Amino acid sequence: MKQLWHNGIIYTMEQENETVEAVLVEDGEIIAVGSFDDLIEQAEEQLDLQGAVMYPGFVDSHLHMIFQGETFVRLDLSNASSAEEMLEMVKEAAKTTPADKWLFGEGWNEQNFADRRILTLEELNAIRKEPILLTRVCHHAALGNAAALSAGGIREESEAPAGGEIGRTAEGKLNGLLYDKAIDPVTEAIPRKGEAYIEYLTEVLNLAVDQMLSYGLTGGHTEDMHYFGEFMNPLTAFQRVIGKKHHFRVNVLRHHAVFEEMVEASVPFDEPFIESGAMKIFADGALGGSTAALSKPYADQPDNKGLLIHTDEQLKELVKLARTYNEAVAVHIIGDAAADQVLHMIEKYPAPNGKRDRLIHGCVLSEELIERMAKLPVVVDIQPAFVSSDFPWVEDRLGKERLAHAYPWKTLLDRGIMCAAGTDAPVEDINPIASIYAAVERKKPYETHDGYLPEQKLSRFEAIQMYTIGSAKAICKEHERGLIKPGYVADFSIFDRDLSAGTSEDMLAAKAVKTVVAGRIVFDREAGVGG
16 A cells, blocks of 8 residues: 655755655555655555654664663662662662562662762672672673672682673772673573573563654664573564564674574574674773773773773684674774774774674774774764763863864764764663754753863764664665665654754654654554554
């Protein structure tokens, strides 16, 4: 059936301010755009936008969907404003957590505390003798009690693994903190087997997809295959949720630890709604936990340059493995030392024809690094909200001189480097409007200053493009996704207001009224469909 969408503002996103009156859709594809009068005779059904504003489908280019779903069922520590408040929240949660279950908390951030104090091992031990594991907002640090550390085999005499650190007091005693690869033994000890566990993953994934649809997101590029037991656990959850319960597009990044196993097993995907993605690699940690790998020491920690997760030889072998299977890599790089290490490898072992490597985050990039990136077929997956979240404390980490190379989104676009936008959810707010605001204003909403490093501000058109055609470019689908144009998929994000009109604060009030995937309305705020 040919459907005609009309009576609203319809942005093609091909050129700034380019709009069309109507869009004709058949079998999930756009077959024509133009004036209402020219297309109405072909239409078998009319879909009245009632003045709403339509864009190509917004896609979050980097997030962790199952982790996002778990935020609905785990203790949320993101709003704690002090260590004492966080402690009380954990105590309350302990009262209702069965003795045979771990107590999980998510999203704490000591940068939000006036004194930046982190809870101690002793404070957690006093709450319960069963395991407590509290994940920092960046997911590159975690805080556990003695039972959680013991479950992962971490004891006073334990040595930190390569690519990780075990936190200790000034006296050399465990303090409960774990960084990057040191977290793995603890998380691997969490029970993650059986049909009941897969049903749990299915439940939380449903919650994440419902939320994403309600924000106008038609898809996401997600990395979940290595954190929930055998990779078939999360993959089965995706198979049960996507395409069956939901029309939604997911590109599944495959962590290097399970990449070859997944390829060799010829695991089933459900294209075009579940697609296999690049090999995911972590090159370093995060600035918040001081584990991002920098070429020079942290300004506030002169003996610390952060952590490279892999040696040069290990990283080389991972990139070569991806190339063996004709695949691109998607590499987490936050510090400039990590960027340099990764660029050396993909310069030596370039991406296969028709594919692009993905550089995720890219928070500290010198001019020299950006020049090298401009010569490669790469896409940078940026998280605009990192700016509003990380400033002003990140100035202490990097120092004024290096700050000039931080979060250089405008420079990347001006150099012709393809960029896609995402949230790294649950690290940042999954709402794309919040990210677009952060890209445009580079500050928290309603702050009165001109933004952090305002020369790096993006226009609203540039910011929206990163969610549409930018996310399509990240997976080499820009010939069929990311624009409202004949031959492209009928994925639409429809809002109650024009994101280009009014002030940036006005834009923050925008709500998705409909979300459309492959021509099907999968979220309708007024009709109560989806979400």
